[in-house]
Amino acid sequence: MFGVKDYPAALEWVARRAEAFVIPVAALIVGMAIFSLFILAVGKSPVQLYEMMWRGGFGSWFSIQNSLSRAAPLLLTALCVALPARLGLVVIGGEGAIVLGGVAAAAAGAALNGAPSFIVILVMGVAGMAAGGIWIGTVGALRHYRAVNETISSLLMAYIAIALMNQLVEGPLRDPAxxxxxxxxxxxxxxxxxxxxxxxxxxxxxxxxxxCVLSWVLIEKTRWGFAARIAGGNVKAAQVQGLAVGPLIVGFTALAGGFAGLAGMLEVAAVQGSANASLAAGYGYTGVLVAFLARHNPLAIIPVAFLLGGIDASGGLIQRRMDLPDATVLVLQGMLFIVILFSETLYGRFKAFNPDLWKRVA
Incomplete structure (x- = not known):
């Protein structure tokens, strides 16, 4: 039975976890409030905008399905950010892994034309994950072995990947039709x-x-995840404890890139039907916002991806009904990202979230 003496322990449990929920939600509300000022400045109604956003993303079964479809790649691209973040790395180049994963999958599908469907789809998935894993794994290797900043290198390599995709699609892999x-x-x-x-x-x-579920198990329930969290807290302390930090960094970044590459494969096999310039749709960059809003928690990524997918899905309705440009949703995402980055400075500053405070509650 739950008695009065159990209340301090319950309050302590809530306090430990509330901060990771309250601050991101507050940041989301503040970001939308700031965006409302922007909408007022261009002569539109924020109330109407958010009504259109709700209707376009969540207001009907059709809208919900559209939001879920857009959330699917965001789940995987957010993992491309969240997994390296456990090692203290900020990787934002998932867009490059998506496009290369899509091209690799399309090439594998064309090469195996005529083979059993199960084999072809499996090989396409492996090819997509391998391409993305090698690409982002290289970012991790550059970070550990050559001390190259992973944020800059992953972003620059994303542009290289898009250029490489265009070269392949317009050259040796192009369909003459x-x-x-x-x-x-x-x-x-x-x-x-x-x-x-x-x-x-x-x-x-x-x-x-x-x-996302398997990534949470990896991080929270395995020795590799435990080692990654130690290395993310203090690399030198991890090395003193005998942890192989280099393989951890390369392994986690490669796995992260593999998930983004798998997102590219799914875009080809489930949405586009072929690899083309539409692969560079910005899912890799939106995935950065999803990961930060979810505090790099793989389980929290699931509802956050649905939320951002719904906002993205509402862009067309906002453009038609309110005569706003299709980049309006991107402006909102940018403002949210800035506010969320600022909110990172607020963690640990509020006494209400200190578990020790609730231990003294009688």
Whole structure:
């Protein structure tokens, strides 16, 4: 039975976890309030804007399915940021892993045309993860072995990856039938990933959720995750304890890039049907916002990706009904990101979130 003496322990438990929830939510509210001032400045109604945002992202079953479809790649690209963050790394180049993963998957699908569908889809997934893993794993290797800042290198390598994708799609991998929009040869219908039964949402959503759950298990329940958290807190202390920091950094960044590469494969196999310039849709950059808003918690990424997916899905409705540019949603995301970065300075400053305070509660 839960008695009066158990209240301090319960309050202490809540205090330990409340800060990671309250501050991001407050940052989200403040960011939207600041964005409202921007909307007022351009002569539009913030109330109407948020009403359109709700209707476009969450107001109907059709809207919810559209939001879930957009959330699917965000789950995986957010992991590309969240996993290295446990080692104290800020990797923001997931966009590069997405496009290369998509191109690698499309090339594998074309090369294995005629093989059994299960084999082809499996190989496409492996190819996409390998391309993304090698790309972001290189960022980790540069960070550990050559002391190259991972934030700068991952961002610059994303631009290189997009240029490489354009070169391949417009050159050796181009389908001669793609005239106005260069792309690879379209995948056969047997090699496409279909929708979840009863929904207009592809199976990439389930794959993304499973990836988030497995990532949480890796970080919280395995010795590799424990070692990563130690290394993220103090690299020198981890080395003194005999931890192999180099393999940890390269391994976690490679796994993170593999998830982003898998997102690219899903875009090809479930959405686009081929690799083209549409792979660079900005999911890698939105994934950065998702990861920071979720405090790099793989389980928290799931609802946050749905929220950001809904905001992204509402962009078309906002553009049509309010005569605002399609970049309006991007402006909102940028403001939210700035406020969330600022909120990082607030952790540990509020006594109400100090567990020791509630130990003394009688």
């Amino acid at each position: 793609s005239l106005n929009k260069p792309s690879t040869k379209p995948l056969a219908e047997a090699y496409r990933i279909g929708n979840i039964s009863g929904m207009e949402v592809h199976w990439g959503l389930v794959i993304g959720i499973v990836a």
